[in-house]
Amino acid sequence: MERNWKITGYIATVVIVLAFPAYIIKAIYIDGFGQENVNVNTASFVGSKACLECHIIEYDLWLQSDHYFAMDTADDKSVLGNFNNAVLERKGKKHKLFRKEGKFFAHTDGPDGQMEDFEISYTFGAWPLQQYLVKFPGGRLQTLALTWDTITKSWYHMADAVYAGQDIDHTNWLHWTNQAQNWNGMCADCHSTNLVKGFDINSGNYHTTWSEITVGCEACHGPSSEHLKWAALPPLARPQDNNTALLVKTSDISNTSYVDLCARCHSRRSALDDFHHGTKELLDHMIPALAIEPNYFIDGQILEEDYVYGSFAQSKMYMNDVQCNDCHNVHSGKLILQDNDLCLQCHRADLYDTYSHHFHKYAGEDGEAVVSEFGDTYQVGEGASCINCHMPGRYYMGVDYRRDHSFRIPRPDLSEELGTPNSCTYCHADKSNRWAMDHMKNWYGASLKSNYGAMVAAGIRLDENGFEKIATIINDDLFPPHIRATALSAMAELNDTAYRNLLAKQWADIEPSVRHTSLSQYDILSVEDAQKILPLLNDPVKAVRMDAAYKLSVIPRDDIPVHYRSSLDAAISEYREAMEYTADFATSRHNLGNLYNNLGEPQKAIAQYKEAIRIDNAFYPSKINLAMAYNGLGQNDKAEIIFRDILSRHPEVVGAAYSFGLLLAEMEKYDEALLYLEKAASQQPQNPRVLLNYGQLLDFKGQTAKAQQTLEKSLALEPDNPEIMIRVVEFYLKHDMLGKAKELTLRYQKLYPEDKSAQELLDYIESVMS
Numbered sequence: 001m002e003r004n005w006k007i008t009g010y011i012a013t014v015v016i017v018l019a020f021p022a023y024i025i026k027a028i029y030i031d032g033f034g035q036e037n038v039n040v041n042t043a044s045f046v047g048s049k050a051c052l053e054c055h056i057i058e059y060d061l062w063l064q065s066d067h068y069f070a071m072d073t074a075d076d077k078s079v080l081g082n083f084n085n086a087v088l089e090r091k092g093k094k095h096k097l098f099r100k101e102g103k104f105f106a107h108t109d110g111p112d113g114q115m116e117d118f119e120i121s122y123t124f125g126a127w128p129l130q131q132y133l134v135k136f137p138g139g140r141l142q143t144l145a146l147t148w149d150t151i152t153k154s155w156y157h158m159a160d161a162v163y164a165g166q167d168i169d170h171t172n173w174l175h176w177t178n179q180a181q182n183w184n185g186m187c188a189d190c191h192s193t194n195l196v197k198g199f200d201i202n203s204g205n206y207h208t209t210w211s212e213i214t215v216g217c218e219a220c221h222g223p224s225s226e227h228l229k230w231a232a233l234p235p236l237a238r239p240q241d242n243n244t245a246l247l248v249k250t251s252d253i254s255n256t257s258y259v260d261l262c263a264r265c266h267s268r269r270s271a272l273d274d275f276h277h278g279t280k281e282l283l284d285h286m287i288p289a290l291a292i293e294p295n296y297f298i299d300g301q302i303l304e305e306d307y308v309y310g311s312f313a314q315s316k317m318y319m320n321d322v323q324c325n326d327c328h329n330v331h332s333g334k335l336i337l338q339d340n341d342l343c344l345q346c347h348r349a350d351l352y353d354t355y356s357h358h359f360h361k362y363a364g365e366d367g368e369a370v371v372s373e374f375g376d377t378y379q380v381g382e383g384a385s386c387i388n389c390h391m392p393g394r395y396y397m398g399v400d401y402r403r404d405h406s407f408r409i410p411r412p413d414l415s416e417e418l419g420t421p422n423s424c425t426y427c428h429a430d431k432s433n434r435w436a437m438d439h440m441k442n443w444y445g446a447s448l449k450s451n452y453g454a455m456v457a458a459g460i461r462l463d464e465n466g467f468e469k470i471a472t473i474i475n476d477d478l479f480p481p482h483i484r485a486t487a488l489s490a491m492a493e494l495n496d497t498a499y500r501n502l503l504a505k506q507w508a509d510i511e512p513s514v515r516h517t518s519l520s521q522y523d524i525l526s527v528e529d530a531q532k533i534l535p536l537l538n539d540p541v542k543a544v545r546m547d548a549a550y551k552l553s554v555i556p557r558d559d560i561p562v563h564y565r566s567s568l569d570a571a572i573s574e575y576r577e578a579m580e581y582t583a584d585f586a587t588s589r590h591n592l593g594n595l596y597n598n599l600g601e602p603q604k605a606i607a608q609y610k611e612a613i614r615i616d617n618a619f620y621p622s623k624i625n626l627a628m629a630y631n632g633l634g635q636n637d638k639a640e641i642i643f644r645d646i647l648s649r650h651p652e653v654v655g656a657a658y659s660f661g662l663l664l665a666e667m668e669k670y671d672e673a674l675l676y677l678e679k680a681a682s683q684q685p686q687n688p689r690v691l692l693n694y695g696q697l698l699d700f701k702g703q704t705a706k707a708q709q710t711l712e713k714s715l716a717l718e719p720d721n722p723e724i725m726i727r728v729v730e731f732y733l734k735h736d737m738l739g740k741a742k743e744l745t746l747r748y749q750k751l752y753p754e755d756k757s758a759q760e761l762l763d764y765i766e767s768v769m770s
Contacts, residue, residue: 043223043247045194048216050224054231055217061331067215069126070191071133074104078123080130081148081155088146088155095146097155106132106146111177113170118144122213124183124191126150128399131158133183139198139206141183145176149399161398173586173616184208185584189275190265193219196274201583220261220330222247222277247277250330255323259312262324263288267309268295272542272578283512283543288313290486290517297420298460299453300486302404305396312405313482314452322346343386352386359443360384373421373429383427392423411451412436418457452483459490467491471502474514481511488517504532512541519547530555537567546575550591553598572599586616593625605629620650624659636667654683658690665697674701681710688717692724699731707731722752729761738769 052059062068072078083104086097093115096107104120124131124143128151132144145158158176159168166174174180184206189195193216198207211218218224230238230245243249250261260282264275268289279285291300291310302311312318326345329336337345340353351357361367363381370378374395382388389410393403408423415422416433424436452473459470473479473487488506491499506518515536524530536548549571552560560568576595582588593608606629612622627642643660646653661676677694684690695710711728718724725748732741742765749758 042226043245044225045211045218045223046225046228047212048193048218050228051217058217058331061329062217065331065333066125066127067219067333070124070215071213072123073213074120074123074132079104079120079132080123080126080150081132082153083120086155088157090157090160095155095157097146104132106134106144108144108146108176109170111136111170111175120144124187128401129397136177138204139184139208141188141208142177143181143183143187145181147398151399156398158397162396171617173618179584179586179615182584185582189271191215194223197581199581199584201580204584206584215265220248221250255318255321258323258325259309259318263309263313266307268304268306271582272546273581281512281541283516283541285542287516287543288482288513290489291482292460292486292489298418298457299414299420299451300406300456300483301408301420301453302394302402302406305402308402308405310482314406314480314486317407318482319478319480340384340386347386353384355384358384358386358389359439370427371429372427373425378427388427389423392421392426409449410436410440411448412440413448414451414454418454420453452479452487456483456487456490459487462491467498474502474506477510481513484511485513485517488514489521492521507532507536512544515539516541516543516547519544519551522551524551524554534561534564537564537571542574542578545571546578549575550595550598553595583611584615586612586619586622589615590619590622590625593622593629597625597629602629602633618649620646620653620656623650624653624656627663628659631663631666636663639663640667655680657683658687658693661697662693670697670701673697686717688714688721688724691717692727695731696727699734704735708735720751722748722755733765738765741765742769 048059048062081097083097083099088095088097093109094107095109098105098107106118106120107115108118110116110118118134120132121135122133122141124133128149130148130150132146132148133141134144136142143158147156147158147161148154149156159166159174163174166172168174170177172178179185183191184197184199188197188208188210192210192213194211196209198209199205200207221227224246226245226247230242239245248261250258263269263282264285267286269286270289271286273285275285282288289295289306289310291306291314293303295304295306296310297303300311300314315322324330325336327335327342335342340349344353347353355362360383361380362384363379365380367380369380372378378388387403390407391403391405393401395401410423412422412424412433414420415425416437422433422436424439425431425433428436455469455473458466460466463469470487470490474484477484479487488503500522503518503522506514509515509518519533519536522529522533524533530552533548533551536544537552539545539548549568552568553572557565572595576592579588579592579595583592589608589612593605593612596602596604596608606626609622609626609629612619613626623642623646627639627646630636630639630642640660640663643656643663646656647660650656657676658680661673661680664670664673664676674697677690677697680690681694691710691714695707695714698704698707698710708731711731715721715724715728725744729741729744729748732738732744742762745758745761745765749755749762752758
């Protein structure tokens with residue numbers, strides 16, 4: 001009694017209707033797709049000095065900025081660190097910083113773990129720390145771990161600041177000589193102007209180029225040669241409708257468009273290609289990271305580096321048309337006003353800059369300083385600062401203090417519930433959340449507003465009403481798009497019909513991030529699923545098209561309607577090119593392996609999985625998929641070796657024991673297979689597929705009672721799953737449990753009336769029972 005799940009010839013002809021999704025209207029009329037006024041192919045980069053003659057004020061401000069100091073050639077002017085035979089002792093090794101023949105050197109552990117001398121080629125940043133780049137073969141630049149603290153004027157080792165407690169030796173992907181600290185792939189596109197990465201996927205070499213070594217004027221405004229021609233014309237001869245012949249429009253645009261200009265660099269993201277200044281939509285170039293663990297706390301507060309966009313895009317500020325230059329001078333990067341004056345541009349001083357609002361003393365009043373959780377001392381009066389309550393920060397890279405830009409109301413009650421931080425106990429580190437809660441209640445009353453972070457957390461934790469809370473956020477476009485997208489990913493482990501329907505509903509949403517996230521969470525399980533996804537191959541946004549192509553790559557080409565095949569081919573090419581662009585990282589090699597596997601090219605898949613493991617020998621997803629690929633080719637001995645390595649090196653990997661147990665069963669090593677499936681069932685007690693296979697093997701080994709218990713638990717977890725229902729019926733029939741078999745078959749027939757074999761089975765059961 002086998003149910004046919006083969007997807008063949010199923011996709012009906014799409015009916016063309018005279019209606020356009022909202023996102024098409026937005027792309028054409030709001031974002032201005034297809035309305036270029038400057039030809040990206042004719043405009044070229046001219047360098048920041050070309051701007052000086054007309055824009056001296058902006059140029060002088062830029063000279064003060066972090067952008068100006070983003071990167072430079074190492075020389076007496078740019079190098080801030082002490083290279084006067086300085087020594088940093090660490091873990092029994094002496095690292096030395098010195099000069100020789102007018103050049104700068106570091107004596108430190110190299111790619112083989114041995115101490116050797118490395119010449120410094122470039123400086124990287126200036127405040128509050130400066131890093132240094134070293135040239136390696138193949139065009140690579142690597143970021144030295146020895147780092148200069150420009151505040152305390154001292155050296156420190158970056159691994160101690162970022163990877164405390166971990167043993168980062170030369171074999172580790174995180175070591176300064178390996179890919180995690182590679183400038184070309186990790187840092188370059190945001191620290192130089194007109195950066196072309198130039199990675200060759202075949203050789204693994206880089207030919208990285210730039211037009212300006214640092215972040216110059218054209219990094220934001222785009223190539224300016226046509227602008228210079230425009231400026232050279234007599235004023236009355238200049239066209240007035242072409243944005244002064246600049247490719248990038250930076251004024252008279254929406255706050256979303258403005259923030260997106262900065263988000264290209266000021267966000268944690270996955271890049272899809274070299275940046276082109278004609279790009280209008282953020283997700284045509286990159287995919288911003290969502291506000292989820294492990295980069296954020298469960299309620300969306302910053303945890304790891306987020307570069308600002310991921311937090312600011314959550315905020316009420318963002319939803320009320322506030323943009324970066326409302327607070328920051330765009331050329332110097334400095335704040336345009338100091339202290340609370342910055343916030344009082346919009347917020348009334350008589351309501352918010354008062355003791356009755358913040359309940360903290362002002363500078364000069366009697367009181368004692370407090371010490372924060374990071375050891376910083378806050379003096380009397382600093383508690384009245386808006387940013388200290390609404391923008392608490394964290395230290396990154398050891399000494400770089402960055403504030404959370406989601407502008408939150410302190411919620412110690414949520415800290416108590418969710419284990420998240422709050423600014424009250426951040427400053428008053430010696431106090432408890434309960435202490436802060438009592439004060440908040442006395443000051444502001446017991447009534448508390450709902451909080452989207454708590455709602456998202458309820459979904460992530462699969463709380464009883466978590467789905468309803470998530471659906472509330474997703475269906476309400478008053479929430480920031482970034483939050484709606486984050487909420488869509490919150491219940492990734494929940495794959496039931498209601499959640500899948502909620503995901504599919506978002507594919508017509510006006511916001512690209514919502515469309516992309518909802519699609520990325522959706523798996524093709526049926527004919528109808530594939531039909532729904534097909535139109536997204538023609539989405540106006542690259543990231544959505546790519547994901548649609550990847551999802552559909554599992555479908556045989558003959559089963560794709562002819563009029564969609566060219567769109568599918570084009571989108572698959574976009575996906576492949578994006579992964580090849582970042583193929584210097586294990587994750588992209590892994591994704592390429594998955595794509596080739598989907599396309600029925602196992603040898604290409606194996607090559608990519610192997611390359612991912614070479615790049616990062618701790619990247620276990622590729623180890624698992626490599627083993628599965630060998631299994632698919634019947635090379636089970638190779639697969640077994642890999643699985644044993646995974647279980648030895650990565651015992652924390654949930655799912656490895658299950659896959660290995662199935663492999664051992666296929667190899668007829670049943671006793672050992674049973675042990676691993678038992679382990680898998682204990683690791684994943686809520687996974688019906690694991691319990692189903694474990695129960696079947698228990699039955700095969702004659703453990704009938706335990707098998708029945710396990711199979712029925714699998715069915716209880718997914719009572720309408722047709723495959724589980726069929727397997728449990730088979731078990732009942734095998735062991736003469738005819739009443740149970742009949743009852744379950746009747747329910748199956750009611751749920752799946754199209755399966756005519758169910759009636760045949762019922763007739764058989766009735767005949768046996770009579």
